[in-house]
Amino acid sequence: xxxxxxxxxxNRSADSKEKLQSLLEARMQAVQQAEPTLATxxxxxxxxxxxxxLSTTFGGSGIGSSxxxxxxxxxxxxxSELERQPDVMRIxxxxxxxxxxxxxxxxxxxxxxxGAFAIFEVEAAIPAGMISxxxxxxxxxxxxxxxxxxxKEREEIESxxxxxDFYRRADVVRKDLDLHYLVGITPSMVAFExxxxxHWNYFATYDNxxxxxxxxxxxxxxxxxxRLFEVAVGGVICSMxxxxxxxxxxxxxDNTGCMFDMNLDRESIVRSIREARIEERCLNLMIPKYRSxxxxxxxxxxxxxxxxxx
Numbered sequence: 001x002x003x004x005x006x007x008x009x010x011n012r013s014a015d016s017k018e019k020l021q022s023l024l025e026a027r028m029q030a031v032q033q034a035e036p037t038l039a040t041x042x043x044x045x046x047x048x049x050x051x052x053x054l055s056t057t058f059g060g061s062g063i064g065s066s067x068x069x070x071x072x073x074x075x076x077x078x079x080s081e082l083e084r085q086p087d088v089m090r091i092x093x094x095x096x097x098x099x100x101x102x103x104x105x106x107x108x109x110x111x112x113x114x115g116a117f118a119i120f121e122v123e124a125a126i127p128a129g130m131i132s133x134x135x136x137x138x139x140x141x142x143x144x145x146x147x148x149x150x151x152k153e154r155e156e157i158e159s160x161x162x163x164x165d166f167y168r169r170a171d172v173v174r175k176d177l178d179l180h181y182l183v184g185i186t187p188s189m190v191a192f193e194x195x196x197x198x199h200w201n202y203f204a205t206y207d208n209x210x211x212x213x214x215x216x217x218x219x220x221x222x223x224x225x226x227r228l229f230e231v232a233v234g235g236v237i238c239s240m241x242x243x244x245x246x247x248x249x250x251x252x253x254d255n256t257g258c259m260f261d262m263n264l265d266r267e268s269i270v271r272s273i274r275e276a277r278i279e280e281r282c283l284n285l286m287i288p289k290y291r292s293x294x295x296x297x298x299x300x301x302x303x304x305x306x307x308x309x310x
Contacts, residue, residue, distance in 0.1 A: 004104035005074035006081075006111060008092060009056045010124035010173050020051075027054045030068050031075065038072070041079045048178040049090065053078060084115035089180040089245070092122040093237065094173070096131065096166075098185040098215040102230040102306060109304055110234065113296040116289065117241070122177065127169040134158035136165075137191060137200075144198045159216065160191035160200045166212045174209060181244060183211040183237055190214045203263060204240045211240045217266060225274035231301050232273045235259060238297045242290060249285040258282060259298055276302035 031054075032039040042050055057071040057078075082088050095103060107119045132140075134157075141149055141157050149157060166184050174182035190212050191200035199205075204213040213236045215229075222232040239259045243249050251262040257275035260282045261268060278298050283291050 002070075003056070004108065004121060005057075005077040006104070006107050006118075006120045007056055008052050008120045008122050008177050008179075010052070010122060010177055011055065024051050024054060027058055027071075031072070034068060035072060035076070038076055038079060041083060042075065045082070046178045048176065052177050078118070081111055081115075081118045088118050089116060090178070091117050091119045091241065092174065092177060092179040092182045093119060094122040094124060094170070094182060094184050096126055096161075096184050096186045098187045098233070100185060100215065100230060100233050102228070103233075105306075106230045106234050106304065109300050110238070110297055113300045114293045116293045120179075122173065122179075122182065124173050130165055130169045131186075132160070132162040132165050132188070132191075137162055141191070141198055141200065144193055156189075157191065157200050159189050161186045161188040161212070161214075163190055163192035163205050163207065163212050167207050167210050170210050179209075181209050181211060181241060183213055183241065185213050185215060185233065185237070187215055189216045201266065203266070203269065204236050206240055206244050209244075211237070211244060213237050213240060218269075221267070221270050222273055224270045227273050227276075228304065228306050230306070231276075231304055232269075234301045234304075235273060235276065235298075238294075238301065242286065242294050242297075246286045246290055249282060252279075252282075259294075 028039060028042065031042065053075065057074045058067045093103065093107065104121055107121055111119050137157050137160050138149065138154055140162055170182055170184055189200065190202040190205050192202070192205045202214065204211065206212065215233055218232045219229045222229045243251065251260050253262050253264065255261040255263060255265070255268040255271065256279060257271040258277060258279045259272060260278070261272050263269040263272065276298060278294055283294065286294060
């Protein structure tokens, strides 16, 4: 199956380090013989990222001419993205069962319009315990609240995923792939603890280099806004990523149709999806180099109609 150039497959192989190193060297030698300049650029990447990139683009264990012919264009696309400017951040997006069908197309569009982030779709097995079972979420909330949640609260909490359950396991994947940030997309709402307070029913949260974004109800909200589901998902991801890399930027409680509305009233996100804009006050809180990036990402989502990138 043909995969997008911006795909990284996480695979903790059972093969010995010697065998894996030998395979890596053989792949690199094949690239060196075919495209010496490309090989030089690859060698500038971190060993872990380079290994994953070669493994993903070659596929399986092959190094034959057919594998090389398919691998070279994808490698060139990725390297071109990483060399558009200094200090490009590598961002992974990991679908945890949310079934975002056009995710590869959206990623290519977002990569095309800016150079600060190189965004990849991550394919990885979901570890046991990462997806919080309803009874686990209720028990987690009860322990932190110090009392049994009401019936209404229990019904809401059961539809959440605990962010800490994601963080503990996702950081292994992020480090294995050597990504600056890893975004998980869950079909559940997001629950987390912050400053001894318990929060649930959120669209997203983050901790350090890990972001957890929810698609719960987003299909319905996107339909009401007259936009594609993938646009709504992209808006949540991009807003969280921009908050994560801009220390002064945060969500505001007044809902104005801005990408950075907090949307505590969940249905208010319909306006944000429909209007797809960024308020001047939010742009002013960003590090200057990210202002044009934010505007480009937002405009790409605002105009995206679902056509395959050319």
